[in-house]
Amino acid sequence: MKKKARNFINKNKYFVKFIYALIVLNIIVLILESYQELNIKYRAFFHLFELFSVTVFTIEYFIRIWVSDITKEDKTERLNFAFSTAGIIDLIAILPFYLPLIFPFDLGIIRILRLFRLLRIFKLGRYSSSLKTIKYIFKETKAELSITIFVTFVLMILSSTLMYHIEHDDQPEKFASIGDAFWWAVATLTTVGYGDVYPVTPWGKLLGGVIALIGIGFVALPTGIISSAFIDKIQSEKQLKKSEEKIKEKNCNCPHCGKNINV
CATH class of the missing domain: 1.20.120.350 (Voltage-gated potassium channels. Chain C)
Structure with a gap:
């Protein structure tokens, strides 16, 4: 039962x-x-x-x-x-x-x-086999993704702290604290750029430009890691399927004459 x-x-x-x-x-x-x-x-x-x-x-x-x-x-x-x-x-x-x-x-x-x-x-x-595949991919790449996320978080902390000290005197209402500057760091590093908070001083603009350029690379890193793991998984599944088909075809042949039994 x-x-x-x-x-x-x-x-x-x-x-x-x-x-x-x-x-x-x-x-x-x-x-x-x-x-x-x-x-x-x-x-x-x-x-x-x-x-x-x-x-x-x-x-x-x-x-x-x-x-x-x-x-x-x-x-x-x-x-x-x-x-x-x-x-x-x-x-x-x-x-x-x-x-x-x-x-x-x-x-x-x-x-x-x-x-x-x-x-x-x-x-x-x-x-869903597709969701199981995604779960497997994240499990296999968790070490690489964790390192990327950690480095990104450290970079956000550093950039928001620097931007706070650079822009606070000129824009005390927008960069009132490091926490407020952290929102700017998130929007800039992820290349979203909402435009609600932005630097106005020369040094602030320079830092903002550098962070934006670094952000392009850091956003691509997790995408590349996941894409690579996904391609490897798909290729391994295809190879496994081909191997199973070859074994099945081999088992369908007569052991004496070699002809296909199903024909």
């Missing part, structure tokens, strides 16, 4: 497509609810859809806990699933519905809890 249940929720293509569509529809409904006129007009429908979604996600969550010990008869396996990343995401997907029913939260807290419904989108990672 457990094996059938596990195969159904993990391998049944109709169930997987149903959950996939339900998650996407939940995100769409969450967006539509932000429109006041739609929220008032279709409030009953949104509530029924939320009730249906939570019921499905709750049943799925408890089935996954139930079948999590199928490979190893140990009660701790269920706890391991409950505290795993996938288990926590499944739990967070349904908690915003149940918590207000148990605890008397005020309206502000309830609104915050409703935002957690957005985390249901992470449930797609279980069913």
Whole structure:
């Protein structure tokens, strides 16, 4: 029974497509609810859809806990699933519905809890091979990305500190503190350039130009790291697929005459 249940929720293509569509529809409904006129007009429908979604996600969550010990008869396996990343995401997907029913939260807290419904989108990672690939890429490049992020953060601190001391006397309202200058550093280093805060002194302009040029390279670094890892992953998957096809073709040949058995 457990094996059938596990195969159904993990391998049944109709169930997987149903959950996939339900998650996407939940995100769409969450967006539509932000429109006041739609929220008032279709409030009953949104509530029924939320009730249906939570019921499905709750049943799925408890089935996954139930079948999590199928490979190893140990009660701790269920706890391991409950505290795993996938288990926590499944739990967070349904908690915003149940918590207000148990605890008397005020309206502000309830609104915050409703935002957690957005985390249901992470449930797609279980069913989407593309999202699994992205997760693998970030895991493989976490060391390189961490170094890049750390160096970028240090550069932002240094540039914002220098810019504060350069521009504070001429623009005390815009560069009132290093924290205010940090916003300028973020906008400049990421090459966004909102234009709300900018240097006016010669030394400030020089520093701003240098930071902007450095930012072009630093923004490209994470992109290059991720792109390289993504290409390597795709190529390895293609090579694996070709190897499997060759093995399959080889197994289809007669061991005596070498002719293809399927022909």
